[in-house]
Amino acid sequence: MPAARHDTPLAALLADRIRRRGPVTFAEYMRECLYHPLHGYYSRAESRRFADYYTSVDVHPVFGRLLARQFAEMWECLEKPSPFLLVEAGAGVGRLAEHIMAWTETRRPDFHSSLRYVAVERSNARRKQLCDRLAKQIAAGSCESASEIPARIPAGCLFWNELLDAFPVHRVVMQAGAMSEVYVNLRDEAFAEELLPLSTCAITEYFAAQGIALVEGQSAEAGLEVCDWIREVGRRLERGFVLTIDYGHEASELYNELHMRGTLLVYDNHCAGEDFYAAPGEQDLTAHVNFTAIEQWGRRSGLERVGNVSQAEFLMALGKGNDFADLYEAGQSETERLRARLLLKTLIFPEGMGERFRVLIQQKGVSRTGLTGLAGI
Template sequence: MVTIPAPDEDARAHSDTLRAGLQQFIAAEGGRIPFSKFMELCLYAPGLGYYSAGARKFGAAGDFVTAPELGALFAQCLSEATAPVLRQLENTGDFLEIGGGSGALAVDLMQAFEAQGILPRTYNILEPSADLRERQAERVRDVLPAHLAQRITWLDGPLSEPWRGVVFANEVIDALPTTRFVIGEDEVFEEYVEVEGDEFIVTTQPADALTTAAVRNIESRLDAPLAEGYRSEVLPQLPYWVQAVIGPMEAGVMVFADYGYPRRAYYHPSRTDGTLRAFRRHHVVSDVLAWPGLQDITASVDFTALAEAGTGAGFTFAGYCTQADFLMANGLEKFASLAESACADEIAHLRVREQVKRLTLPSEMGERFQVMGFSHGVDFEAAFLLGDRSYSL
């Protein structure tokens, strides 16, 4: 059994501060809050939430590793997929990254676009965390030449003026505050968080009309209704979120990379407790109520719901495949070969090969992560030439 190191004194103090704030908030709200609100505060409370505070999140020293953190190959393949879109928009296209992580993708992608001979007019990062903004800006300043760095801007909200270009989100939807539901005998219940002593506990209340309708819509697409006692997650707000982040987009594409399942697999009868979990120090933590502010809380993505949200926003469904197939269809072999040819020694060769393995092997990110794309007013189907899985939605 793997033992996760206990938080140090400073981390404990940080978590205790957020815990006290959560308890006060719950008391002010009548003694209970929806789990989705608890998750939102744990992740995004200003200065204290997991993504809002200063602790390192990404990479070997953090709690998890994302594909862009492994090296430049992911960004190079993404540039191969989206550079043709920028060319179709004839130098009027902008790029919008939702959640900028450590800034690795922005740095590598701008360099990859320059190598492709096409640059977005602006590269915008929609990042709610002030701490992460500072880290991203520092990385951009330290790595990129001025003519590339000056194209990168940070947004407080979605683009408000009509625009054209590319929206990309990597491991963003899994971090949206999710509603937890439970199937009762005759109705749908929603999970809430209350305080008992000094501990957080989960209770249930009858779900509101929006959540009930979302769950019943899920059941209508399954082979049979969900069994009594079945627990899982749903994002009733997903269609509104998609429309909000794209803003008044006139033409372009949306690309989402994340872990998850098509609806029938997500709500399989055997998955009786959903997909909710937390990550701390590269380990899965089942107790999502523990150590608020110190662990990432996440739920897998219902890709069928994402397909519905994207097309509902007026976009054409472009494709759905595993991350491995998306990267292979967009030049991974070519970029890996170029990277190896530039290696100075065998250690560098091994690093490139390890990057490819982690991006593509089924036991790593290759199949656990999927990519879904949408287009509006441009051609984008060529980015999804391998491994089409749209039949599973």
């Protein structure tokens, strides 16, 4: 079991709580590490971002521009409703929103005039940064910021990039034919893992519903919050699409013999590690997304799978019809254009983000769904 430093403000709070009230589930520990209102990793203003991680959004605006093409097509599939709510959850500081709206404003003014972009970010500090960045669009009425997804989405699309991998997970271990849950306790004043009975029968249901039987000695994560999230999204969406971009697998692969220890990782300074207790609140914690669970729990509130492709297939399909015109700015030199082409490769090459990331699209109440991004399937 990993030893731990207690030298972050959050570590001291968590240790105090465990001393007073007993061990917490790993899911609870992870929730505090990422989202504690004051000391959570994602609760602070985004200053360390590039120190720990970057996402497709940061590689090049072409990522947002190609997504915008897909959203414009979804709007057409829905017969051009106005407003069309485009709800981005986990919008961070609003970079992707900025790229998408800049493209729709200049390239598809017809779509832009119906577009209502809702940038949803739970961190107050990041939401403030987002509002500063998108001040012009907010003043113009084409965008709003929120801490939660709208209660009702009559027509539109909800989407997220690298959101669901940052949802807290329960961790279990199969031992002597039974599942136990990983709790976080204190031993000699350091955080220590302890195996205890499952905190909720929802964990047993989670694996059973997907036909997953863990083998002896296997550790795994159960992403119950993702299940609750997608089911709630399906309830709130009346007509439209849900688009998830993240790294992960179908359940049959996520829980196979190649993943005997699970997929949870801690990121610090671009280094992945397994010491989840080294610096609570100051390290990113993330687990691979289970696409089977998203589909199954989505179906419980009416979301049907349209397709699931790699990010490479998705971006290639959307870009090839226009020779990736969205890569370039007017008046760029040949060197700048070459640099843009190299950055595109990061997004689509298998060894970059192209094959590791997948795009799942679900729909509700849509009769016509020939989406270009899924044309490869």
